[in-house]
Amino acid sequence: MRVVLVATSHPGNIGAAARAMKTMGFTELVLVSPLEFPHPDADARASAAVDLLKQARVVETLDEALAGCDVVAGTSARLRGLGPPELAPRDAAARLLATPGEGDVALVFGRERTGLSNEELDRCHYLIHIPANPDYASLNLAAAVQIVAYEMRLAQAQPVTAEAGEAESPAATVEEMERLYEHLEAAALASGFLDPANPKHLMRRLRRLFNRARLDQNELNIIRGLIAALQTPRHRKL
């Protein structure tokens, strides 16, 4: 499991998040464009989890942070109409652990004030919504990491029933899925189906659909092959 913190403002929160992770047995921390890091406040709040800060990877984009991941879950304070399926932390933990795949699970946490952007949310297969007081749902960043990591730890401790036999081929990686979306967008544009003035609406719906389906590599190849063939029909010799 990989924890990805996006554009964190307060280095103290990075340290506290590292401590929260370590108490639940997780070690891999990736920081996307943190405002200030490394920083003495991060070290102070990490307490004996400073080793996680020392090993933390700092990258510039969310895509870099997600490289090598099979499944991505973002956290959101708001319930959202459109977007990936929203799950409570407990359900998300069960679902994430049941996902077959070789790659990591990424848990993505957004900015302290504004969370994740719509574009970032669209990278996620699931959204984790921590149930909270509707009048004050603003959990501290590290507190949110603590709850999600706690649920992941509990779910790991339980025997997981994977959906047996579902995957016959390895899961498509995040990068492969991004290439699929690029291919879909280019094909939809070239065909005139996608309005170039307003491409986002359609692409968000396609992302949501395919992220929900969780393609394996065979399926990804089928979809890409089918798009290519529809664009350029070939005449099969019988």
Added chain:
Amino acid sequence: MRVVLVATSHPGNIGAAARAMKTMGFTELVLVSPLEFPHPDADARASAAVDLLKQARVVETLDEALAGCDVVAGTSARLRGLGPPELAPRDAAARLLATPGEGDVALVFGRERTGLSNEELDRCHYLIHIPANPDYASLNLAAAVQIVAYEMRLAQAQPVTAEAGEAESPAATVEEMERLYEHLEAAALASGFLDPANPKHLMRRLRRLFNRARLDQNELNIIRGLIAALQTPRHRKL
């Protein structure tokens, strides 16, 4: 529910604990001999939960803090052989809420470094032990409050149905999905992608993929529209 913090050293932790409580809908905070309180660090970390700090009761002894309570649960980082029954947070929340009584439930959290003394533990009906990394089980005080308050909130609420807002449009019917598969098969054949001598393999895979995704009607229309456009590109007027 009443949260009792015993002899907290860092005022920032008191503020963060107040924030954790408020996000889970709890308001009653009692401080037993805090080292420094009130304090600007407490206010800063409380964020919009400063109202809880303003209303907090400060007392000298645990007995004063527990006056009027029916049931008392203390938190402990260590598993202890002797003492009150030890429960995981989830079990404790269920047990505490099931306890009949007129008075409050008290959740007692000890000192940052040393927790609760044996004498204080003996005031408790239950001990709550948060499952953690055996090599580093030292949760921040406010993080422990967050997890216990979260479990109390979940236990109070009936389990919330997951995946709220997932469908914005009615689910596609079986008949509509059959028409999609016919459309896909015809398009795949016409493009030369599907081997007419052996169509079943590909079509089974596409069925499996789309059945897994559970399309709604919007999505179905998008997919059918995209296939049609790829087959017969139209030139959009800009």
